[in-house]
Amino acid sequence: MLLNEMNPSIKALSIVVGILMLSFFFDPVTPLLSFLLTIAITFIFGKVSFKKWIFLFLPFLFMAVVYVWSALLFPRVDPGDHILWEWQFITVTEEGLERSISLGLRVLSFASLSLLFALTTNPIHFLLSLMQQCRLSPKIAYSIMAGYQFLPLMKEEMEIIRGAHRVRGAGRSHTLSDKIKQIKKYAIPLLASGIRKAERTAIAMESKGFTGEPNREFYKVIPVTKKDWLLSCMLIGVVILSVYVSFKLGHLSLYRGEL
Template sequence: MTESAPLLAVQAPDARFDPYAQRIEASPVRFLYALNPLAKLAAPLPAMIVLIFVRDAATPAAFLLLAYAVLLVGARFTRVLAGVLLLALPLGALAIGFGFSLWTDASQVDDTPVFWQIGGWTLYQGALAIGFATGLRLAAIVALTLIAGLSTTGPDLVRASVQHLRVPYRIGYTALAAFRFVPRFGHELDVIRQAHRVRGSHGGRGPFTAVARWFGYVVPLMAGAIRHAERVALAMDSRAFGAYPDRTERHLVPYRVRDTVFIVLFWAASAAVLWLFFPWGLG
């Protein structure tokens, strides 16, 4: 009897190599992960459009608080979320507000009280109001985009667009492949660094050594990228990619009643904020 060939074990995707391999389990409290990505984009979209045109500070501040409340309740409190909400957004709003205060035309606000004066240069309180209103507006828009950005993966957004918005799967799957290229490149770069460290290549310190070290990463990284692109192309060709107008989707991203409820509730909250602070001084 001839010995049968051993079966090849198929290894499941590792989250270290592919961050999209494992899905975050949704809980009743952290509800954002259970929503359709399109619902999380459609809910804050009207508020984001309105915030482009408002010029007061109260309206963007209210939407900023609304976005914070949704994120703190509906998303897991991770280091990324804490860093963005507690450091990046407040510091960014302060920096943008102070910068726009300096750029504001002083002749338009010279009837307001003086806040700071150095020689012949004067900073008026009206310039500060305009600058920090702009900073709050941009921070509110960014916070509203984070509702979908921090609780949605790129592949799920692509799948939802293909399944519900009728985006051609040729475009969607191309974007899906691009999303998966980035973590693959990160893994290959880590492997190349470890290989160079084992061989003692480009050791030492200093700016020239760092430049030489990075140039040593370019060629093997490009070679790995080309090999990976060829494997992806062969896999897509073997599955008759583009041969039929539709394809069967393995991972479904359903649109449920909860998604409509979230959109309606968020639109109602947005309308309440706009009605409370109307008129906003459009300009």
């Protein structure tokens, strides 16, 4: 799909620009339109599993609900606000409701843009793109790539150590102090294994002639094409279109640093 094949650095730049543009506006229409259009682009132009997207989106939805609820419980009531409902210490005004909904929709809009990047980007290709287009130091990039490759191995070793402890009858913990001691028993072997893997990786990279110089040849080249810039304009255009529609509807409002 187009988004999965897009240059990761250009995609990241487009997402960052879109989020920065959205942060300047604080009305319910702009983030709502941006949120809906971003979801449509994600599934139309990207190869994304709907179940995985929902699973990753739920924490952000919960966060947005918490923000809306807290903003309603502790509102800023200004003179002249239209009170919609009042009960004891809770006062819901029309302006406060609009601010709280705007805050929640901003969270969802930022989350949708972030998920678009995360679910349509290969981490290895992203690091290669950062080295080739953004001049990231190969020492830093390859260190991150090596650590990323170690994560599945660390999980397997964790299961092996846990199984060995259970065989010896030391795998059960009931109290908090026992669980802390158990974490220490797991941490030391994992740390030792990680150090050994890091040493072997360093020796292997040095034996292959890796010096960390920025001017180097790459086996896999991540190009920048016209298609990448067109997709970038589309991602940024989502925010611009949302701002324009909100302005035409008379709801556009700038963020003034207060809730």
